[in-house]
Amino acid sequence: MPLSRRAALAMAGTAAAGLAIPLAAPLATPWLLRRARAAEAAKPPPRVLRISHHYPASSGDQGDFRDRLVRRFATDVTARTDGALTFEVYPAATLVKAAAQFSGLRRGALDLTLCPLANGAAELPETAIGSVPCLVMTEAQATAWRDAPAGQQLESLLRGHGVRILTWVWLPRAVAARAGAVAVPSDMAGLSVRSGSVPVADMVKAAGAKPEALPVEAISQAMRKGRLDAAIVSATSALSYRLAEQAPHVTTAAGGGACGYTLQPLMISELVFDALRPAEKAAVIAAGAALDADALRAARADADALPGAFSAADGSVSDLDAARLVHWTKLAAETGWRAYAKSGRRCADLLRLAAEVPA
Structure with missing residues (x-):
């Protein structure tokens, strides 16, 4: 039946207003789906x-x-x-x-x-x-x-x-030891100590100890076999590798620990x-x-949890006070710092800038 003039005008007004005509709406759905699939395939x-x-x-x-x-x-x-x-x-x-x-x-x-x-x-x-x-x-x-x-x-x-x-x-680093706490550098004398890096090894050697270059995952086994007396490690590694079971004496990592x-x-x-x-x-x-x-x-x-973990293993916990810390910082500056600066001009420049970072 032909549309009346009134109906035709109503439909024209709807289109002019930007509104979809209901009968035409389903025709757009397949096109939109194809477009979405094409966009997904193009990704x-x-x-x-x-x-x-x-x-x-x-x-x-x-x-x-x-x-x-x-x-x-x-x-x-x-x-x-x-x-x-x-x-x-x-x-x-x-x-x-x-x-x-x-x-x-x-x-x-x-x-x-x-x-x-x-x-x-x-x-x-x-x-x-x-x-x-x-x-x-x-x-x-x-x-x-x-x-x-x-x-x-x-x-x-x-x-x-x-x-x-x-x-x-x-x-922050800590020092875990088998026989007794390493509270100051002189406590390392005569021990085999895992250092973890060349600058720390320089300090360990100057303290009268034998530095050992062991990966952190090998520390427990080396201690179990009696080949290692102490280890300088991060507080996180001391917990993750359960070092308290082999080295129950710890110098805490509070305030950066003995080695920062x-x-x-x-x-x-x-x-x-x-x-x-x-x-x-x-x-x-x-x-x-x-x-x-x-x-x-x-x-x-992890640094805060360290004392509790070692105390639970019937070990001892040593905190670093200012008097003890000065021994570590003095020895570090005389050994690890100096050796690093001598490694090259860029090392010396970088160390100078690092020392200027405010505490």
Whole structure:
């Protein structure tokens, strides 16, 4: 039946107002579906990046916070990139051994890692700055490093050699010993002591001890076999590897501990980073920086938990007062600092800037 003039005018008015005519609406649905499918098909497949570290795997909110931090980073970046970047995490050196992680980053053979910066000292001596004893002694100093001239110079140096820091992870160190507390450097005389880096080894040797270059995961076994008397480690590692079972005497990590803080950052290969899209680069940088404060809080929590863990193992706990600490800082400046500065002009410049970071 022909439309009346009134009905035709009503329909024309509806169209002019931008309103859909009910009879035409179903016709748009297949087109929209096809367009959505085409857009989905045009999206590139997610890129999978691998993160390696040599610390124990965590479970939920329990376990080594370094593994938990890496997994939080991965989840955050995946969300920020709408799934364009995904990650596989390999704890406990299941992908790359600790000694090869820094080298792998530089060559682009490894995507990301969280490890002691000083692991790169054999290739890049300047990286030993991350473990120079008694250089970073407070949380305020650790927090200031990223934006301080020392941190800026270190980042520039690393990027020039293929590595980029994403999260600055600073950990206070403790000294765990088998036979008795190492409260001052002279207590190390005659002992075999795991140092963890060349600058710390220089200090240990000057104290009359024998420095041992052992990976942190080998400490317990070496102590069990009687080949190691004491170990200088982060508070986090002392807990994760349950060192109280083999070395029940601890000098606490409060206030940075006997040797101060050590730097174990989350890093990405510059070759891998350069291959990311601009939005992905922004997501990676933002997610990494957002974890700085969380890492420091987690490290502090481990330092606070250390005395209780060793007391529960029927061990002894020694706190560092100002009188004891001065022995460590004096020996560190005379040994580890001096040796690091002699490693090259860039090392000397970096140490000078590091010493200027306010406490």
